[in-house]
Amino acid sequence: MIERNRLSALKLAWAASALLAAAFAHAESYPSKPIRMVIPYTPGGSIDTVGRLVADQLQRQLGQPIVIENTPGASGLVGAMNVKKAKADGYTLLFNASSQTYLPLVVAKKTYDAQRDFTPVGQIGYVPLIVAVNNDVPARTMGEFVQLAKAHPGKYTWATSGLGTTSHLSEEMVNRALGLQMQIVAYKGAVPQLTDVIGGHVSAAISPMPGVAPFVHGGRLRPLAVTSKVRVASMPDVPTLSEAGMPGFELLSWYGIWGPADLPAAITDRLNSEIAKAVEAPSLKARFAELSFVPTKSSPAQFRQLIADDLTKIGKAVKEAGIRIDF
Structure with missing residues (x-):
């Protein structure tokens, strides 16, 4: 019986090692084909503008095309759900703003779970x-x-x-x-x-x-x-909402990249590393400055924590304001 248990344990260990090796081999070759990046809004808006800049830089680094797919509808829900249902292989990604986290807080019907149904890959930055x-x-x-x-x-x-x-x-x-x-x-x-x-x-x-x-x-x-706490350098004469009658108010729109739930850690880490390089690229930083967009670097764990913190903070504001919508 002891020998049989040892044999079973060895088989399980071998199977786990094989799966781990396969995952690393997949990550080593990733990406080997074009990546689809879903932007859940119409072309030309803020999210689309920043998303295309980031995608252009990432495809240079990764050596594979990143195909932008604008999928507007239901305040970003249509595009988000497309990514939620996609295969978790790194070839379908979502570029979205903080509304990705806020939407389930205000929709009367169940949409998705902002924490469980997606893999946070990395924050890109934020903007007032x-x-x-x-x-x-x-x-x-x-x-x-x-x-x-x-x-x-x-x-x-x-x-x-x-x-x-x-x-x-x-x-x-x-x-x-x-x-x-x-x-x-x-x-x-x-x-x-x-x-x-x-x-x-x-x-x-x-x-x-x-x-x-x-x-x-x-x-x-x-x-x-x-809506920032301090005035924006490119518009120094424009006051903050805090100065204009709402003391202490600040609400920023932050942007990031998500994958479907259970995206392999090796692929998530690879993408996160490339995002960190991309936001530091001189050409991208120059364009970000023109847009008053502040780039940031975060690990997947830090991005996940940002989402959790915002769910608490914005959830409280949504509840106090009684904001509820129905599609």
Whole structure:
């Protein structure tokens, strides 16, 4: 009996060693074909802009094409679910923002578990959002805009890039903190969101800087505030929301890369290492600076912890504000 148990233990050990060797061999040859990177929003927005920059640098480093697949719909849910269902082999990745974590907090129906259903590969960086209004809105400051909105209930409206996004949560929090009753109109991404603000169909938006900044610098939108704790170097005259009536407020949009659940550790670590190199590439850092995007490096474990911390912090804010959406 003892001999039989030893034999069984040896067989199990051999099988485990074989599996481990196969996993390392797979990681050694990874990637051996093009990688599909899903961006769950329309082309041209902040997430798409940063995602394409990162993908371009990563494919140079990895020696394989990274094919961008824009899959908008249901505030990023459609693209996220596509990745959730994909094979965990490193050839389908998700490039998304912090809304990947926030969406399940606000959707009435069960969507996905932000911690269990995906493998956090690495954080890319973060960026503040801008409160911007149509040029015909007769307000030059956040204080003036608040007075207008209160004086004319129902006249002024917000556009958001999608329900459950950082844009949406920012607008909900501003409404609640400043006593506004501005309706929030949802779009399938930042491009249609900002296009309708520029066109005057919606009054204002709070949206990440990479998408808004070109319109602000081009004089097509008027900035009233930023959502970071300190002013942004590229717009030093634009106050923070903390200065403009919401003391201590800060909400940043951070970006990262995920894989399906159970992505092999060897592949996760390889991708994480390449991401760390990519965000330090001089050409990419220069473009990030133009977009006021702050690159960061994190291990998969650190990225996982960021997600857990945000679930607690933002979950509390969502519960207090009573934010709930249904698709």
